[in-house]
Amino acid sequence: MHGDDRGGGWPVDIGEVGIRVLDRGPEPDHHKDRRLFAPWHRYQARLAGVTGVRAIGWSVFEAVYSLVANHRRVFDERWPSDFDAGGCDGHAR
Numbered sequence: 001m002h003g004d005d006r007g008g009g010w011p012v013d014i015g016e017v018g019i020r021v022l023d024r025g026p027e028p029d030h031h032k033d034r035r036l037f038a039p040w041h042r043y044q045a046r047l048a049g050v051t052g053v054r055a056i057g058w059s060v061f062e063a064v065y066s067l068v069a070n071h072r073r074v075f076d077e078r079w080p081s082d083f084d085a086g087g088c089d090g091h092a093r
Contacts, residue, residue, distance in 0.1 A: 015079050018048030021060050050074060
């Protein structure tokens with residue numbers, strides 16, 4: 001689809017993404033033994049409506065960035081781009 005049905009203008013709304021970010025709290029005492037556990041990641045990001053798609057990070061930004069970067073296939077399957085074969089104007093190069 002190129003342009004919207006109301007006049008062919010840009011930008012075109014193709015969907016929404018819901019990301020929920022959770023604060024996992026401070027590191028539990030049992031987790032502080034570095035011989036057994038990796039460093040604590042306080043924040044967790046989850047993709048709304050999709051089970052098992054989540055990522056953790058030291059900051060909210062890192063958790064969200066990791067979610068999108070590590071689960072790109074999920075995003076590509078749900079919202080395929082008609083520009084993958086061409087340039088940003090939709091024409092093949």
